[in-house]
Amino acid sequence: MLKVNQETEVTFVKPDLLNSYDIVLYKYLCIQVNEFNLKEFLSGWQDNRVRILMFDTRKQPCLRYLAAAFSFREHAVAGYCNTAR
16 A cells, blocks of 8 residues: 655555554444444443444444544544444
């Protein structure tokens, strides 16, 4: 994968490195939501944060969803639901 930064310096990023970021961010930023813990996730009003629930057919959320969850982590709790069952 080719990555270009603001100084037009070209660097190469290994896909394995991106996959490891996905796993770490997913583990600490998103809650896996299913039919058994949906009410618990949505009724978590004690921390006074908005709930974000993302749906997709993948096993884990894409990096775009994780970036959104990371940017709003102080104000919202993110959850991910796999709809590919």
